Amino acid sequence: MYRILQTLLITLCLLVSAHVTGLRAADDLGALVSALGTAKLAELDDRIAALAKSGDPRVIPVLEALGEGNLYARKADGGVFLTTEMGASLVLVDPLDGAQLGEVPKGELQKIKVNNAVRRAVRSALGGLTLFSADAGARLKAAQSMRQTPSADALEAIETALAAEKDVTVRKTLDEARAVTLLVSDRSDDDKRAAIKLLAEGGGREALGALSSALSSADASLKPDIEAALQRIEQAQAFWNAGQNVWYGLSLGSVLLLAAIGLAITFGVMGIINMAHGEMVMLGAYTTFLVQDVIRGSYPALFDWSLAIALPLAFLVTGVIGLAIERSVIRFLYGRPLETLLATWGISLILQQSVRSIFGPTNREVGNPSWMAGAFELGGLTITWNRLWIIVFALAVFAALLFLLKRTSMGLRMRAVTQNRRMASSMGIRTPWVDALTFALGSGIAGMAGVALSQIDNVSPNLGQGYIIDSFMVVVFGGVGNLWGTLVGAFSLGILNKFLEPYAGAVLGKILVLVLIILFIQKKPRGLFALKGRAVEA
Amino acid sequence: MITSFLLKSLDRSIVVVVAILLGLAIAIPALNLLTAPDHPLHVPTFLVSLFGKYLTYALLALALDLVWGFCGILSLGHAAFFALGGYAMGMYLMRQIGVRGSYGNPLLPDFMVFLNWKELPWFWQGFDMFWFAALMVVLVPGLLAFVFGWFAFRSRVNGVYLSIITQAMTYALLLAFFRNDMGFGGNNGLTDFKDILGFNIQADGTRAALFAASALTLALCLVLTTAIVRSKYGKVLVAVRDAESRTRFLGYRVEHIKLFAFTVSAMMAGIAGALYVPQVGIINPGEFEPGNSIEVVIWTAVGGRGTLIGPIVGAILVNGGKSIFTAAFPEFWLFALGGLFVFVTLFLPKGVVGTASAYLARRKAHRRAADAENARDNLVAEPMAAE
Amino acid sequence: MIPQATVKRNEASLRRTEREGFNQMNIKARVTGALLATVLSTTAFNGAFAADDTIKVGILHSLSGTMAISETTLKDAMLMLIDEQNKKGGLLGKKLEAVVVDPASDWPLFAEKARELVSVDKVSAVFGCWTSVSRKSVLPVFEELNSILFYPVQYEGEESQRNVFYTGAAPNQQAVPAVDYLMENESVERWVLAGTDYVYPRTTNKILEAYLISKGVKPEDIMINYTPFGHSDWQTIVSDIKKFGSAGKKTAVVSTINGDANVPFYKELANQGVKAEDIPVVAFSVGEEELAGLDTSPLVGHLAAWNYFQSVDTPTNAEFIKTWKAYTKNDKRVTNDPMEAHYIGFNMWLKAVEKAGTTDTDAVLDAMIGVSVPNLSGGYSTMMPNHHITKPVLIGEIQSDGQFETVWETPGLVVGDEWSDYLPDSKDLIADWRAPMSCGNFNVATGKCGGKGS
Structure with a gap:
């Protein structure tokens, strides 16, 4: 590999004289590029070095294509081409002058195989070549x-x-x-x-x-200097590690919040032990999959907008399903909370198996839009974009829900009905419809959470199962019937979990959190923010 | 005392169920062992084990009914007690393997050998003796329930809060038993048992005996729970279920009453687990899964909560259905199962047994009313005839 | 029935109706059978159902619950193989009949269903199981009832049972060559062994640890990490891996993370910018099926070790993929290693039954050893006396289209080693099911059958 870098100075000189010897170089370069096509994996290193040695900027796209696996050799004559995919065929591009050479079926070409070693060689060769780039x-x-x-x-x-x-x-x-x-x-x-x-x-x-x-x-x-420097960096790292744990905790907390917030409505506010909550999250994730599938097939340019499109759709889909469930089953069960557990468990089995029959049991691919991919550094913290957006989204959903419940007349009615049904009814509120809408709202929010969770988890029929217990823990820990409790509960459980994890390991950490929840409930039997007053006994 | 109780307060349906169970305990093993395989009444060994499994489930559901049906404690963690009893029995069975394991280690089970354990952990000591294991089968779940209940009932945790923390308990145990470092075989659990009390566990005779033992235990526990429920204590138990504060104000120590029922119920669940393991041949952390506990609640609800017989019927119905449907409609059985739960909650809120007995009672009332009418008619008619 | 040749155009639809009809018949028969069995609990229906016109093959894969995600595909693959064989005229002049049951990812239910398949349905062989625990759960059943199980998944070894044929990879057919590859081609010096906390990763990591230390790797250069099933929050662990990898030595991750947890793990790797060129991850449980749920472009270059990749370029494989896509009517369906294992196992069974001339268990068990059938990667796999098979080991890099590209393969076939040479308690053990030894744990040091034999 050092040979590549050895050529850097020569590269500079060559850059100057490239146009003088352009014609001859093109021939040489052509030969060098063609040589890639016949090389075995182990020989590619040398061929890449030779290409880099030429110092010709035209080599850059060739090397890039090689690294990305877009460089093909024609089986018939061994000619090497850059390619772009077009359905079942490939569009050939001349490696040096960039001329389009038309479409060829895939079978006629042989991909030039690369492995990690080759990609590393390409990376450093490109490093040498682009160190003086204008960009x-x-x-x-x-x-x-x-x-x-x-x-x-x-x-x-x-x-x-x-x-x-x-x-x-x-x-x-x-x-x-x-x-x-x-x-x-x-x-x-x-x-x-x-x-x-x-x-x-x-x-x-x-x-x-x-x-x-x-x-x-x-x-x-030099050793003492290095050791001192190492120590200094490690100290700084230890400081940042604590920060990193807080960040991870916030991020886990936001996931818990998203998973639990719909349940905070259906379970917390309405008192339905809604075991089908996880399936609503899953349906939201599948809605995202469907949206992305349509976009991939028909409007690839819109891909970055896929989540924005999926959000309202997921809300509608799961909201409507929630409405249907409420009207057909749950409305007969008000006042019998433990029986809602059984019925919704049955519904969750049916929903899971329906999704399994329709979409198959395997994972479905949901992609990250570009603005949610990758990470950036903030001091010593690595912050991934998708986690950041999920935190923002979770808080936004929370704020919107709080606004809806506390500042709109619909929210007022919802609270009235859930707190004192008969009184609300005598005041002229159509309680059945408020029930139905509240349940639909909780389900719809679960669906929106599914859109976000599809970005970090499997999209499979089992998706909801993984979140249902955690969601119940969050709602109960925070205090049933209190949205703020859910917020605080989610974030404190998230951070606690992430601080325990480095010391106790992931499994033991989780067990400890569960034990702590059990002990905490002994201390405060109605959760962190217990409802006070008459609503308690109802 | 027991005989007098039996004569006095066992109502007819309980007697019938106990009689059926005792009959099954004799009939099924006899039909399995004494008839030739091609005899029309032959019960294949496969079904003996299957029915044995249902009976242990029925016992678990009965245990849950004691706390849920009569005390109003909805435990979503009862499968944990079941699994703990199962593990205690599994540890005994593991120790019986001895040198017949793959590595031929006389002391350590196979999974410890290949994870390089050098000596038997302390909590495995003593499990080579049946009496010790049998004691642990009731003690471990009982103790856990006692400690858990002691804290929870004293702090007056109830309703859904209690349900959710029982779920947290079983979930924490699930995660703990999954860990290989715990020394319970991790995800693989305990399996490949060879014999129990010196009898080959795969022999038809042993299976028949285990079935008989399950049926007898179930019958015994049914009598026991009936005794509890019909006793003075049982009346207070129902009072706690229906009006906890009022009972407390009347001077009863509600937390003690609950604690007793919870602990007894957990011990029964432990026994069920211990009978379950030798019949299915494996115990693994999957038994701790919160979903399993919810299923127990569902069996109880399907059969009829608070009826004692209902949970037994429910457990057998649901699991029998599961066995049939997983084979007959492997792709669609979950629809049937899910549909059943919705159907039962909507249309049979008292469960199968509850609805049936309500129907019978109504018919009886009808008949009595009709009889009374007839009698009046006769009364009216008689003087007429006399004239 | 319409002669098949005359309706070539409608072959697909014909096949469909044939299959549906077949299934309906089957379901009906099974409902009656099961009802009879469970409700009446008596009768001699066993005789009535063991009709001699078909040979029954049991399929024991979870169709619901957590494992359905992996196992449903194998059920479909088996149905396809049986279908194809019936088109070729069946076996011993009889049609094959598939009996599908759903053990629902519930381990005791696996044992119950296995018993039902063998003793009620009288199947001649069972193809099934995925997790180690499901296999452990059914082992005593197959032993007791003397039937045959084909187990198609890579596993931890440390087992050889008379009634089981292991067509997946043993650790020496997957893990050890992968580590060798990383040591030689990527000059890796520091190792993270990350796995789900269950027996397969535990054992594999034990073997790898012993192997690495025997190769001169220092214990402080090995980090071992276990996570629970379905772990979904990988932030801390990925950042630990990055930290461990910044010690100035080339680092690699050997992942035995189980199915479901992989997608969030890889998503986190991609987002935290762990590139294959810097810290490659080699996985033993990630195949085409798992990658189908992922955008793989940020993962290009991460590795997997298997005995088969869909991208393997051989005529038999091309044919297999074509049949599979036609059978599932989905040209995006992928194939994977356990499917190939079933393909090999099923063909071996056919051959052994033909050789024995009967489906009788003892005869087939004898006939199986030494049977050799083509695998999908262009060679032949042979059943060895230890009930494991010979396989090539392939190392592949993930490509942006969700496929693997083979970057290395063993020059020859590797024999599955059931008792690892790197574990102190199993290095003296061998298995040989040929007479006169007929032993699954023969100790070469003491010369006795039965483990360490103390």
Whole structure:
């Protein structure tokens, strides 16, 4: 691999003279590219190095395609092409001049196989080639890849790039890349000390990795410096770890909140022990799947909007199903809460098996829209976008629900009916309809939660089963009938769980949380925020 | 005392059920062992074990009925007591394997050998003796129920809160028993039993004996619960169910009353589990699953809550249905099962037995009314004839 | 019946009606049978139902409950194989008849249903089970009633039973070669062994730990982590893996995480940016079926070790996939390793029955050993005396289309090793079910059958 980086300086020279020898280079390059087609996996490394050595910017798309698995060789003559997929056939593109060469059935082409080693080679070759790219993003990527796989030969190239770099972020990464690279080079100890200092200040896992690998090979005189730096970074990491645990706890809490919030209505407010709640969540997730399926088939451009489209649909679908369940079964069971348990358990079995019959028992694919994929760094925290959005979404749903219940006339009626049915009825409220709508609302919210949970969990007929017990725990822990209790309950259980997990392990942590809930209920038999007054005994 | 009780207060239907159970305890093993396989009345061994399993389920449902039907405690964790009793029996059966395990280790069960356990954990000591295991079958669930109930009833946790924490209890036990580090065989549980009290567990005779034991135990527990329910204590129990605060104000220690019923019920569930394990040949943490406990509630409800006979009928009906439907309509049986639950809650709120006895009672009342009318007619008619 | 040749156009629809008719008949017969069995609980209907015009094959896979997600596919695969065989004229001049039951992911129910299949339905062989516990639950039943079970899933080994044929991989046919690959090709020095807390990961990790230490890996370079079934919040563990991987040594994750928990695990890996080039994850329980529920583009390059991939380029495999897609009427249905195991097991059974000339258990058990049938990866698999089969080991990388691409394979076939050489208590044990040894746990050190024999 070092040969690739060795070529960086030559690359620079070649860039200047490329147009002079363009014609000859094209021939050579063509041969080099074709050579990829005949190479065995083990030989690809060398061929990639040779390509990178050419320093020609036209190599970049070829290498990118190779890394992504879009480079194919024609079985007939061994010609190598970039491809894009078009149904059952592939559109061929000339690797060097980018000319479209028409469609060919897949059978006529052979994919050039790559593995992780090849992808790594491609990554570092691209790093060398794009270090001087005009695009800051590409330069950042290059700098990151050099930071990840330091090689002493690249040092001068990095320094050249650093001198010319204006962009702050890229500069910072390049600085770190230089420091990491310096540690493996044969520069003076003073230079290395400065590098260690810089890494210690920057902190982070990559610095930790670079320093600890340098520790084994460093001079005796440098070892104390490295050890001190390591200690410093680890201390900082320990601080961030606590923060990270809080974040994970919040994120788990938001999932619990989403799962439980619909139940806080159907169980908490209405008193129905709704065992079919989990299935409503599952139906919401399947709605998302259906929406994405239609979008994938017909309107691929809308994919990023799929969740926004799925949300109201899931609310409607599960709301209507909830309405149907209430009208057909539950309305006969008011005042007999324990019997709702049996009936809704039966309904949940039926719903599960229906979904299994319609969609099959296997997982269905629900994709992340681009704005929910990946992560960003905040200080020492890694924050994934999907978790962030789920927290935001959970809080938004909570706020909307609270508003609905406390600030609208519909909410007033709902509260009136659930607190004193006969009185509400004498005041002229049509209690049957309010019951039906409340149950539909709870179900609809569960469906919306399903849209969010489809982003982090399996979409399978068993989806709901995984959440039902946790949801009941949250509602009971927080206090039945109190939305704020559900909020606080969800987040405190989430954070507690995540703080216990590193010490006790995932399983024992969960057991401890359950035991704590049991003990807590002894202390406060009506949950965290118990309802006071007359509603209690009803 | 028992005879006088039996004569006095067992009502006819209980006597009938006990008689049927005793009859089954003799008839089924006899038909299995004494008739030739092609005899028209032969009961295959497969069915003996299957019916034996139903009877242990029936015992579990009966145990639940004692607390739910008569004391109003809806326990969603009764399967935990059942499973604990099962584990105690399973540990005894494991110790009986001895050198016949795959690794031929005389002391350690196979799963401990291949996870490199060097010695038997302390909680496995003593389980090589049947009397000790039998004691643990009732003691462990009883103790858990006692401690759990002691705290819960004293803090006056009731209603759904109690239901949910019993569910938390069984869920926590489920997770705990799944852990291989616990020393109970993890997810695989305890299996591949060889013999019980020296008899080969796969022999037809042993299976028949286990069936008879299940039927007898069920009959005995039915008599016992009836005795409890019909006693003075039983009246207070029902009072607690119907008006807890009022009973408390009358000076009864409600928490003690509940605790007694809960503990007895848990012990019965433990015995059911212990009879279940040798007949199905495996005990595994899956038995702790919250869903299982909910199913027990459903058997009880289907049969009729608070009727004592109802839970037995319900457990046999639902599980019999499950056995038939999982084989006959493997793809659709869940629809049937789910539909059944909805149907029963909507149309038979008192359960099969409750509805049936209500119907019988109404018919009896009708007949009595009719009889009375006839009698009056006769009274009126007689003087006429005399004239 | 209409002669098949004349309605070639309508072959598919014909097949459908044939099958439906067949099923309906079957259901009806079974309802009556089960009702008779359970309600009347008597009678000699056994004789009446053991009609001699078909050979019955039991299928014991969960169609509901948590395992339905994996096992339903295997039920379909078996029905297809039986269907195909019947088109070729059945077996010993008789048609094959599938008997499907649903053990509902409930382990005691597995034992009950196995007993029902063998003693009530009189099936000649049973294909079924997925989890280790379901297999352990039915083992005594097959032993007692002397019938045959084909078990198609990779498992932890440490078992060889007279009535069971293990067509899935033993640890040496999957885990050990995968670790070898990572050591040689990716020069991995630090290992995370992450698994679900049950017996398969526990045993596999024990074997791998012993193996790695024997290869000179230091104990502090091995991290072992267990999670419960269906674990869905992987944030902490993925971040621990990243932390463990930042010690300056090349790190890899060996995952024995079970089915359902994999999707959230991979989603978390993708989102936290764990790339295969940096920290590759090699999995033993993730196949095409599991990946079907995922967007795999961020996961390209993560690995799996199996004995078969759908992407294997052989004519038999192409034919198999074609038949499968036609049978399920869904051209997106994927095939996977346990399906291949059933394919091999079923063909072995056919061959052994033909060889023995009867479906009688003892004769078939004898005839099975040494039977060799083509597998789907272009070679032949043979049933060994220890009731395990020979298989090639393939290492594949996940591609963006949800398929695997083979990047390495063993030069020859690997014999399944039931008693691992890396566990102290099992290294002296072997299994050989040929006469005169006929023993599943023969101790070569003491020369006796029956484990360590103390």
